[in-house]
Amino acid sequence: MNGERRLPLLPGCSFGDPTKTSFHRSHTLGYKNGYAFSRLPTAGIGGERLYVNQLSKAELDELSSKRLALTYGQIKRAPPSSFIPAYVALDKKVLKFNAYFQEDVPFSAMEQYRVRQVAIYYYLEDDSMSVIEPVVQNSGLPQGKLVRRHRVPKNDHGDYYHWKDLNRGMNITMYGRTYRIVNCDPFTQVFLESQGIELNPPEEMASDPYTESRRIPMREFITPSDFHKLKQFLTYDKQVLRFYAVGDDTDNAFGENRSYIIHYYLADDTVEVREVHKQNDGRDPFPVLIKRQRLPKTFVDQIKTFPSCVLEISDQEVLVWYTAEDFAVGKSTTLLGRTFFIYDCDEFTRNFYRDKFGITDFQVVELKKKPLEEVPKVIPPYNGYGIPEDSLQNCFSLFPKPPKKDVVKMFENDSKVLRYQVTLESPIPMDRKRHFILSYFLSNDMISIYEPPVRNSGITGGKYLGKTRVPKPGSTPDNITYYEPSDLAIGSTIEVFGHRFVITGADEYVLNYMESNAEHFPAATLQSLRDHFRPRQVSKETANSALPTLGITKQELEELIPQVQEELKLHKSLNNKNIWEAFLQCDKDGCGILDKAQFLALCDSLSVPTSAILVHKLIDLCSCGEDKINYHIFLRAFPL
CATH class of the missing domain: 2.30.29.170 (PH-domain like)
Incomplete structure (x- = not known):
C-alpha cells in the first residue's frame, strides 16, 4: 500500500518489529501551570502516530451540530492552525546566567571574605529558577544546588521573578542573598535580544582571593650540599683571615684616615672590624667598630621599606652575604655603608687564598698621606663700624686686641x-x-x-x-x-x-x-x-724759556695775546680758573707739554673757541713739533 512493498499476511510471513518497544496506551491527561486537563491520544500501541481523532472535542461538537447542505454541499473552511502549548514549545529551553556572591568569613586569619561563583538557571516552560554552584573537591563547603527549582518570589506582594527582570551587570536578591550577574551564555543573549531587551556589557568574574593564593606555587626546596655547617665549623674552627685596611673620611667635615683590622671567621662566615688605636690619639678605647656578624652584600627589592633600624635582618631580606671571595688586597669593600681599602694581610691569609682560590699576587699597597688642604681665610667685608684695622682684629683672635x-x-x-x-x-x-x-x-x-x-x-x-x-x-x-x-x-x-x-x-x-x-x-x-700759588710767574718763566725752541719772537707773541683776549671777551661762559685747573690736572708729569689731540679735546670740553682765527693762530704759535702743544704759552691768554 502507498507504494510500499510488504509481506502478505500469511502464516509464517509475519514478523515482529524490533524497533517497537512501547505498547502502552497514550495518556489522555496532562498538566499545564499546575492544572490538569484532558487531551486526545496522539500515539497508538507501539508508538505509532494516530491520524484519527485529531480534532478537539469542541470541533467534533461543532461538526456534529452542522446540517448537511443539500444544494452546494458543506462550506469549506481553512484547516485550523496547529496549536502548540507553551510547555511544549519552551520545553528544555533554559536561560543561563553566570553570577557570584560574596560571603563573609568571621574568625579566620587567612581570609576575610570568600567569593563564590554560581550559575543561575531560568526555565522558560514554567518560569522557575534554580541556583547551582559548581562542586570543588575538598573545598569544605556545602556546594551544588543552593536554590532548588521553583518560582522565586520577587517581593512581599506576591510577585515572582520573570526573565524580563534579568540582565547582565545587575544585582538580584533571592532569600536574603545578593547575586551579581556578570554574563550569560549565547542562547540567553540571543533570546533576550530577540525579545527586545538591551543587554548590559559583560563584566569579569570576580575571583576568590584565598583560592588565588592557594594557586601560588609552593616554595621550592633545593637539596642542601654535602658541605654542612657543622662540617664547616669542625673544619675551619679557630681559623681567621686578617686584613689591614684604612678608612678615608677626609671628604667629610672633620674626617681623617683611620686604620682598621678586618677579621673574617671561616667557621661561620662572620666579619668583625676593629679599630687600631695609637697612644694619645684622643679617642675613647672602644676597639670594635662592627661586631662579629654576617654582613649582607645584596638585598632583595623589598628591603627598601624594611625597618632595619628596629628589626634584625634575616635571610629572607638578604640575597647575597659577604664571603671570603669578596675580600682582596688592593681593593675597596663597603661594609654597612662604610668603605674600607685593604692594603695588606697576614701570612695565614696569603696561604689560604693561595690554596683555596689560587691567588698568588699579594702586592702590598703603600699608603700616602693625603696632604691637608689649606683653607683660605676669607676676611668679611668692612661693616662700617669703627676703623677697619680695629674691626679686622675680630678675625684674628677670639679676644681681639687693639691695633x-x-x-x-x-x-x-x-x-x-x-x-x-x-x-x-x-x-x-x-x-x-x-x-x-x-x-x-x-x-x-x-x-x-x-x-x-x-x-x-x-x-x-x-x-x-x-x-x-x-x-x-x-x-x-x-x-x-x-x-x-x-x-x-x-x-x-x-x-x-x-x-x-x-x-x-x-x-x-x-x-x-x-x-x-x-x-x-x-x-x-x-x-x-706751586702752580696754584704762583700761576703767573710759572707761566711767564715757562713761556720765556720756550720761545727760543718754538722759533717765534717775543714781540709777535706779545702782540697776539691781547688780540686773543679781546676776542675771548665775547665768550662770557669761559672760566679762566677752571681752564687753568683742567690743564694742570691733565698734565700729570708737570712738563708743560700736551699732545695736540689731547689739547684740542680738552679745549672742546672747556668750550674754548679753537676755530676762531686768532685762537687758531695762537695754537699754531704754541706748537713745538710732532703734534705737541706748549699749553703754558696758550694759558697766557686766560689771565686769572
Missing part, C-alpha cells in the same frame, strides 16, 4: 695739619656750589671735612665728616690703602665713602711742608701746589 699705633710718628707730627679747599662733585647744581675744608692730620693719617656755614644758603654747615682714616677706592679688607698727602694734589678727585670731592685750593703751609720734605712727595703733587 698697634706708631707712637714715634704721633709725637713727631703732633698738631701738624694740612688743610685743603674742596668742592663736592655732584650732578645737583646746588651741591656743586658747596665748599668744604678738608683737614689731613699727619700724626695718625686721619681726615676730617668741615663745611663753613653760608648764610641764607638753606644748608646747615658744620662737621661733615669726623676724624677717620679714608680708604682708597678698590681697597680690600686684607690689603687696605689709605689716602696720603701725596694723593692730595690740586685738581685731583678723592672719594670719601661714596662721595667725590675735587681739591681746588690749599693753605700755604701745605706748600711749605711739601717743599721742606720734597723727597717724600711726587713732583706732580708739588708742582700742582
Whole structure:
C-alpha cells in the first residue's frame, strides 16, 4: 500500500518489529501551570502516530451540530492552525546566567571574605529558577544546588521573578542573598535580544582571593650540599683571615684616615672590624667598630621599606652575604655603608687564598698621606663700624686686641695739619656750589671735612665728616690703602665713602711742608701746589724759556695775546680758573707739554673757541713739533 512493498499476511510471513518497544496506551491527561486537563491520544500501541481523532472535542461538537447542505454541499473552511502549548514549545529551553556572591568569613586569619561563583538557571516552560554552584573537591563547603527549582518570589506582594527582570551587570536578591550577574551564555543573549531587551556589557568574574593564593606555587626546596655547617665549623674552627685596611673620611667635615683590622671567621662566615688605636690619639678605647656578624652584600627589592633600624635582618631580606671571595688586597669593600681599602694581610691569609682560590699576587699597597688642604681665610667685608684695622682684629683672635699705633710718628707730627679747599662733585647744581675744608692730620693719617656755614644758603654747615682714616677706592679688607698727602694734589678727585670731592685750593703751609720734605712727595703733587700759588710767574718763566725752541719772537707773541683776549671777551661762559685747573690736572708729569689731540679735546670740553682765527693762530704759535702743544704759552691768554 502507498507504494510500499510488504509481506502478505500469511502464516509464517509475519514478523515482529524490533524497533517497537512501547505498547502502552497514550495518556489522555496532562498538566499545564499546575492544572490538569484532558487531551486526545496522539500515539497508538507501539508508538505509532494516530491520524484519527485529531480534532478537539469542541470541533467534533461543532461538526456534529452542522446540517448537511443539500444544494452546494458543506462550506469549506481553512484547516485550523496547529496549536502548540507553551510547555511544549519552551520545553528544555533554559536561560543561563553566570553570577557570584560574596560571603563573609568571621574568625579566620587567612581570609576575610570568600567569593563564590554560581550559575543561575531560568526555565522558560514554567518560569522557575534554580541556583547551582559548581562542586570543588575538598573545598569544605556545602556546594551544588543552593536554590532548588521553583518560582522565586520577587517581593512581599506576591510577585515572582520573570526573565524580563534579568540582565547582565545587575544585582538580584533571592532569600536574603545578593547575586551579581556578570554574563550569560549565547542562547540567553540571543533570546533576550530577540525579545527586545538591551543587554548590559559583560563584566569579569570576580575571583576568590584565598583560592588565588592557594594557586601560588609552593616554595621550592633545593637539596642542601654535602658541605654542612657543622662540617664547616669542625673544619675551619679557630681559623681567621686578617686584613689591614684604612678608612678615608677626609671628604667629610672633620674626617681623617683611620686604620682598621678586618677579621673574617671561616667557621661561620662572620666579619668583625676593629679599630687600631695609637697612644694619645684622643679617642675613647672602644676597639670594635662592627661586631662579629654576617654582613649582607645584596638585598632583595623589598628591603627598601624594611625597618632595619628596629628589626634584625634575616635571610629572607638578604640575597647575597659577604664571603671570603669578596675580600682582596688592593681593593675597596663597603661594609654597612662604610668603605674600607685593604692594603695588606697576614701570612695565614696569603696561604689560604693561595690554596683555596689560587691567588698568588699579594702586592702590598703603600699608603700616602693625603696632604691637608689649606683653607683660605676669607676676611668679611668692612661693616662700617669703627676703623677697619680695629674691626679686622675680630678675625684674628677670639679676644681681639687693639691695633698697634706708631707712637714715634704721633709725637713727631703732633698738631701738624694740612688743610685743603674742596668742592663736592655732584650732578645737583646746588651741591656743586658747596665748599668744604678738608683737614689731613699727619700724626695718625686721619681726615676730617668741615663745611663753613653760608648764610641764607638753606644748608646747615658744620662737621661733615669726623676724624677717620679714608680708604682708597678698590681697597680690600686684607690689603687696605689709605689716602696720603701725596694723593692730595690740586685738581685731583678723592672719594670719601661714596662721595667725590675735587681739591681746588690749599693753605700755604701745605706748600711749605711739601717743599721742606720734597723727597717724600711726587713732583706732580708739588708742582700742582706751586702752580696754584704762583700761576703767573710759572707761566711767564715757562713761556720765556720756550720761545727760543718754538722759533717765534717775543714781540709777535706779545702782540697776539691781547688780540686773543679781546676776542675771548665775547665768550662770557669761559672760566679762566677752571681752564687753568683742567690743564694742570691733565698734565700729570708737570712738563708743560700736551699732545695736540689731547689739547684740542680738552679745549672742546672747556668750550674754548679753537676755530676762531686768532685762537687758531695762537695754537699754531704754541706748537713745538710732532703734534705737541706748549699749553703754558696758550694759558697766557686766560689771565686769572
